[in-house]
Amino acid sequence: MRSPLAPGSTIGILGGGQLGRMLSLAAARLGLKTHIYSDRTDDPGFDVAAARTTAPYSDTDALAAFAQSVDIVTCEFENVPAGTLAALSGTVAVCPPPQAFAVAQDRLHEKDFLKERGIAVASYAAVDGSEDLEAAFAAVKLPALLKTRRLGYDGKGQVRIRNRAEAEDAFAELGAVPAILEGFVAFDREVSVIAARGSDGAMVFYDPAENVHDRGILATSRVPSALSAEHASQAKEITRTVAEALSYVGVLCVELFHRATETPALLVNEIAPRVHNSGHWTIDACAVDQFENHIRAIANWPLGNPGRHSDAVMVNLVGEEIDRWEKLAGQPDLALHIYGKNGTSPGRKMGHYTRLFPKV
Amino acid sequence: MRSPLAPGSTIGILGGGQLGRMLSLAAARLGLKTHIYSDRTDDPGFDVAAARTTAPYSDTDALAAFAQSVDIVTCEFENVPAGTLAALSGTVAVCPPPQAFAVAQDRLHEKDFLKERGIAVASYAAVDGSEDLEAAFAAVKLPALLKTRRLGYDGKGQVRIRNRAEAEDAFAELGAVPAILEGFVAFDREVSVIAARGSDGAMVFYDPAENVHDRGILATSRVPSALSAEHASQAKEITRTVAEALSYVGVLCVELFHRATETPALLVNEIAPRVHNSGHWTIDACAVDQFENHIRAIANWPLGNPGRHSDAVMVNLVGEEIDRWEKLAGQPDLALHIYGKNGTSPGRKMGHYTRLFPKV
Secondary structure, three states: OOOOOOOOOEEEEEOOOHHHHHHHHHHHHEOOEEEEEEOOOOOHHHHHOOEEEEOOOOOHHHHHHHHHHOOEEEEOOOOOOHHHHHHHHOOOOEOOOHHHHHHHOOHHHHHHHHHHOOOOOOOEEEEOOHHHHHHHHHHOOOOEEEEEOOOOOOOOOEEEEOOHHHHHHHHHHOOOOOEEEEEOOOOOEEEEEEEEEOOOOOEEEOOOEEEEEEOOEEEEEEEOOOOOHHHHHHHHHHHHHHHHHOOOOEEEEEEEEEOOOOOOOEEEEEEEOOOOHHHOHHHHHEOOOHHHHHHHHHOOOOOOOOOEOEEEEEEEEEHHHHHHHHHHHOOOOEEEEEOOOOOOOOOOEEEEEEEEEEOO | OOOOOOOOOEEEEEOOOHHHHHHHHHHHHEOOEEEEEEOOOOOHHHHHOOEEEEOOOOOHHHHHHHHHHOOEEEEOOOOOOHHHHHHHHOOOOEOOOHHHHHHHOOHHHHHHHHHHOOOOOOOEEEEOOHHHHHHHHHHOOOOEEEEEOOOOOOOOOEEEEOOHHHHHHHHHHOOOOOEEEEEOOOOOEEEEEEEEEOOOOOEEEOOOEEEEEEOOEEEEEEEOOOOOHHHHHHHHHHHHHHHHHOOOOEEEEEEEEEOOOOOOOEEEEEEEOOOOHHHOHHHHHEOOOHHHHHHHHHOOOOOOOOOEOEEEEEEEEEHHHHHHHHHHHOOOOEEEEEOOOOOOOOOOEEEEEEEEEEOO
């Protein structure tokens, strides 16, 4: 087992968006420096990192220099090219492990991975070309979602299908790239579990958050969720199964559909091999938040207590919602977080706030 | 009244020690950038600042460039040379105001300032030269403390005097610089009030912390203190008087001696025109901590709620105490903060931790 990374060491982070930025802030609290590598010049993470590199993710010289300058590498996004990870991993340890990205980057692999481990998912079928649609509709009941296998996020790369006549157009609309057809799940709620796993296999779990999406983008997360204690425990055990199967190190998020009166009650929607928007409430409601636990896990420190001192509701500030910052700053019991991004556009995550409540 | 500094603006900070570092982290949470100016090359604040300048505090060219590059300037330490503040203030607003530094930098001015405003302090007398000792002992009862008027901190620049025969040596030991003789206060406890004041005169007060020092250096701060509600309220009112008299903008700390059964119960020990070690518990126990409220005040934002969600004990990690980091990292309900300093020396503040408890 690796020894703990001492204060003063440097964590390399691929990606400098708000997640990289909050990872940097968490690392700083522990006396660790960060070096952010991004293909963008104006990432908000750069403002709080000790060192910065702007280069393409395919630039092997820049990656080699980056690998030399840091003690470990992690990522703020799951769509890191496999070649980037391969270029780094000869020189420096990369956490989470490459197999986690391989599974999370492809919806078909992800579903197969979960199903093979006895974890319930929505019905699904591969659609590599339009000739596969016929067989897919035999396996998946309508209504359904047609989703690209790769590069989807925040509701992008998916189309809802209510009748078979829409399928050809939907496939074309997605770019005729490899896709999967997924049965629509009539869920009571969406929940997510944020967990951290150390290289020694130790795990900690934050209580499941109840999430509401708006046009595919997370709008709010609330803890505690309305899950029963039994279902909350099941959600954590599913997350444990996923993490162990991936030999995972770091923080991961498992998003689930909950159907209170059906069996099974929980279906996994997707896995994010990283800190996650639905865990931002932990910054203000826990002594050790998801960002610090990710840093602790990859730096081989003991994991921190995921217990919360307060109940919480996290609200995302998307696009022009950030224009309310001045009003929000004046409201009591509200922790405001602004990501420092250059410029607002529709759907862009610009900040969030968390309201704290005495724990019930 | 100034309009609020918009996210994306830059706060200039003089000094890049742990306070400048934690101010930077707080600014980042609000989407503000920081530019740290320090006469040191390896300050830990540099690791989390968007821009960095290393130059002497007397370098007028470097100060001019710094003033041009930022939207407002603040300080992490009170002994900023008056010339530095003057060089900046022609170009950029400086908060807190220069008069706060003038008062806090000189123990004699500080005591006179407080006394003139009807605030109780220990008995004291000026000792500009050894010829003043005779008159000083007429005004101040033994035991007493001889303190340099300027540049004292963490118990430095002071000597305890039990009898008059020690006075000459003590004065020489301090370097025969202008000093004051202060009557020793037999206190029941030391407390401090952290408050923030906006440019519109609005103020918020954190509950007083009860502080324990070890060899002149803060060891622990606890909230709530053992002050009665009446005395806690008096401590806050004293702090209000100080802040208003200085037309203060930002966070300030007033340290007081408490004598439960004497009148007056509270004597002011000293004023710090900055965020303060005895307010570090606010990071983990409040939705808006002292650092964020300092940034909010100087950026002309609404002040944040100083209420706490948890009771707390903050413990400093001084010198080699930081070597316990690995053990501390493994303890539950403990928020660990390491400052990322290059090298440990006796008396150097290397980090702290805060334990949270359900609010009583």
